[in-house]
Amino acid sequence: MSAETPVQSAGNLTRLRLRFRDWRGSRPFWAGLFTLLGGAPIAYFPYATLQLGTMSITMSTTAGAGSLIIGVLLITLGLTMWFQAATRIFAGVAAIVLALVSLVISNIGGFLIGFLLALVGGALAVSWAPGKAEPAGHGQQPAGVPGPGGTDASEGSGPNGPRAGDRDGGHRVG
Template sequence: MSPESTGQNEHNLTVYRRGFRTWRGNRPFWAGLFTMLGGAPIAYFPYADLHLGNMTLAMSTTAGAGSLIIGVLLITLGLTMWFHSIVRVFAGVAAILLALISIPVANIGGFVIGFLLALIGGALSISWAPGEPAADEADPQDAPLSLDKRQPESGYASEGALHGAAVPQQPAGDHDAASGYDGGTHRAG
């Protein structure tokens, strides 16, 4: 190895950080994190004891098992959002419903903290959409094929336009009978 090579001398922490950033960007990371953080107080508070000097204040309720189940399900849904992002909409709806159910069951939704975190996490999961690959990374083999195999005529888009390049278009109301261009997005046959 020579000292001029740049790829070999990166610090391991930088490599892990970039790998984590890539992993985080391909899934609803923040939705899963908020959902898991919302499940923790919902599951914890019914079993917690607060000690004030010689006095012990127990916050357990009759529905302690219900709040434990809700908290564990919210944590499971958060992990599902991370590792199976294809079901993110289902996981988000389920997280919102469990957060709403936690209000009467689990000490006002983990004293509102768990309720709000799970609600935000579910909403983020529903609204998250996977990103499109960059244009330079797109495979030209994946480009949509045209049904018309003729070469582009005048008035039609160039070959570069079929692969995502910007092409100026005529105004929508214009109609050019010679080229078959009708101002829409369809090619005349």
């Protein structure tokens, strides 16, 4: 590797992280994640067999197929929240209803773990709203309002820098 060879990996990693952050911010990411994670224990526990030493504990119920369906639907709703943000309210309400149904059908909603995760995910999806774009002049000090140091924001410079006649960069001298 020579001195002229740029290090690409740091730039690529930063760019990917920023792209993921932008993607995550434009949809109900946490709602989808909680709903997806809530579906996993609901679908898993009815088919799990735990080993405690030589003793085998099976938690299968007669409603094992119902648990699997509820778990798969919750996972699908979580993915829907990520990739179809416009359907977030439907997906959130459906996740809440399925979480409540899982209490009766699936071992107390995946031993309350899946129930609580799916319930929180559904509530986050229903309450999430897309952000609004900031106006072009956002962050500018309005005219007539004292700025830092007690000076009027309209004195000295405009929104695009110093006024045309100012030689000192918009600061009054003397």
